[in-house]
Structures are given as C-alpha cells and as structure tokens.
Amino acid sequence: MRVLYFVKLIAFLSVAVLGFVGCEEKIDHNRYGFAPEDNNQLIAGALFFENFTNNGDGSTTDSISGLTWKTCSQGQTFSGNASQYDCQGSSGTVINPGTYGAKQLQYCSVNLESCNTLGIPQTLTAGSGASSEAFDSCAADGTAGGGWRVATFIELKYLSSNSRNFMLLKFPNTMDDYYWSSTANEQDGSGKTARAVSFSLSNFGDDEDFTKITRYFVRCVR
Template sequence: MRKLLIIKSLFTLLAVGFLSMGCEEKLDRSPYGFQEEDDSDLIAGAIFFQSFTNVGDGTVTDSTSGLMWKTCSQGQVFSGDATSYSCRGASGTLSNPSSFGATELQYCNVDLNACNTLGLPQTLSTTSPIGIAGSSEAYDSCANDNTGGHSDWRVASFLELKYLSSNSRNFMILKFPDTIESFYWSSTANEQDAGGKTARAVSFSRDRFGEDEAFSKTSRYFVRCVR
C-alpha cells in the first residue's frame, strides 16, 4: 500500500516537473499501469480529475458531475484509506495477475432486448419489455453491492464511461487503481441494432482508451458501478 502511495507521489511530482521544465525525457511507467502521454493530455487530466476525491471506503466522488463511483471494478476488493489504496485486497497480493480479481460479466443471458428498456436510451432493467425473460449478471452485480453503505449502485451508462475516459488515462489510474486494460460494459444497449443483440462497451486499455464498441450481450466484459 505504501509502495502505491510512493509511486503516485513520484509520478505526480515528475509529471509536474517535466511540464514546468519543458523536458522531453519520458519515464517508463508501464509496470505501474501508466503510459506515455503528451503534456497537453497530462495537463487536461490534472484539471479534469482534481474534482475526483477518494473517500477511503471504496468510493470516489466527483464534485463536477455529482456522481459517486466505486473505486474498484466488480470482483476486486478495495483495501486502504483515503490517501493510500488499491483494489487488490487486504493482503495486497494478486489472486489473478491479469485482472486483480475483477470479474467478467454478461450484459444479458440472451441476445435480445430482454434485459433493457426499449425507450431511448435503452438501459439495463430487471423487467423484460418483450415477454421473454432475461437476466443480467452486470445489473445484479451492481444492484446487490453495498460498498460505502450504499444500496443504489448501478452499471455506469455509456455517456458516464465516456466521461470517465475522456482525459488522461494516467490520472484516471491514480483515482481508480488496478483498472483492467479491457472493455467495460455500459448499461446502454446499442439502439442502432434493430435485432437487439448488442450493447455498448468502452475500452480502458492503454492503446484504445476511451474508444467504444458494441458487443453481443452474452459476451463477458468488466463492470464499474456508479450512483
């Protein structure tokens, strides 16, 4: 835990130092999930994420949007406090080196509009509007979560995930450690898919950060909850 705090502090100081000196040298931060970013991206990220505050109970508040996010992806275990934290559990070890314990979940168990509303935006729901029953692992995972003492967690919408991935990935990692380099389901189905077979997901990987795609609803991807 102390190591993560030291890494965060060093990265922030070095980033500020390079920006102020106009230095062209870049650090290799890849072992810690960081990537090389332009100075303009770092500045934008520093400004954007200054409204995000880690509460210390597994939640992050954003005073700009009014949203509260879970610090960790579904399946991960928060450990730490408001200043030093990770999503690797109390022991600080990796139960799964590739995902830090995060769980891949289905948007729906059938490739139909059985798990989402039909009105725009088409959103995850427990009531099927087509007369065919469906169940959503992603929906249930957030709805049954009580992190921070809250019981109204939900899967983040497409626009909310795009908002979270709209700036520096490096500064996002400082607020949301151990984020998986993969796609995360949004709660939003693909309204352009007349057959209702796909839903929207957003990438949090280094090479495709903020990009989005539509995938089969029965596919499994990671989930981040918000309220």
C-alpha cells in the first residue's frame, strides 16, 4: 500500500510541475511551495522521507537515524494531528513577510567563541559572557516534552540531502532561507563564523559560513 501511495504522489507532483510549465500565462509561484524535480529526485525523496513519522504533537521521528525533529521552525506553531498538520503563525515582519511566524535568531551575541564548547567539533552552548538566541530558543522549548537542541551541521545536511518537495510534506512552511547549525566554522581561526545550511528552492542543501551575530532560522532536534 505504501508503494502505491508514493507512486501516486510522485505522479501528482510530476503532473503539477508539468501543468505549471504548460501554462501560457506566467504564474507567480509561492516561494515556499513545490519546485520542479525530476523523477529520480522524487523517488529518492519518497524512499528517504518514508521513514519520517509525524507524532501529532509537534515532533517528527526518523526511524533510521533515531532523531526526532521539531516539525516546525522556531517561532511557528504546530496545528493539526499526525495525519493532517501545518506550521502556522503570524504573517512575519515588514522585512521578511510570509514567514508563518518563523523567527530569525542569532547564533551568538558576539563574533567570538563565547557560545561554543571547547572540544572539537565546537558546538553551540549557552555561552560564557555572551548569549545565544538559537540555543536558548531550543533549550526552552517545551514542545512534545522538550529536550531540544539546535541541529548540528551534519544533521541539517542529512535532512536536506534529498527531495525538497518531500521535505516540505514532512516539515511544512520551512523557510526559503538558511538555517543555523550548532556547528562553528572550525577553519575560522578568529572564531567569528558558524555554519548554516540552505533550505531554499534555489540552493537546497548548500552550506555557507556566516558571522555569529547574523540572524537565521532555526530547527530543533533531539
């Protein structure tokens, strides 16, 4: 039954994309919506995200990695149940409208190693003489029993390694932008930068280093 379901879903996504292409009038696409993907991407995404189960409480569990993710980006509110759900919130800000409540947070209040552990890899912590909006947001979040932390660089790369369309089915209203990882840029001797991963339509899965005082979106995991 699951195989038949995914075959039908892949067919639907393929037809939807072809329908957009065939229209004479240009359509103003939703920047957070589905993007054209070939059948190989869709099949890979169907198989990969088949292991992700929504728990109906704002969390989604991956049976392969054992990780449980917050279904919604920080600032958004989960609504619905395990079979029908959405991530909602306010319409955003004047600078960044349409965020469905998602908030952009600082990695650290200073461009130093004050918010990182001493070991390798350097990961995000509460901070010493500084503060981390990203760390505090996940640590204080009580969704589905709490215990959340900012996802590591490897975990975000894992989540963005397949079809963006199927990712959006599991994590609705994911922002078309970069998400902070908890991992500092260890090649930066000055300690000013940390690593982020893109969940945007144009460069899904790409990564970049940014100064720690910059604000980007955050997804929590445990």
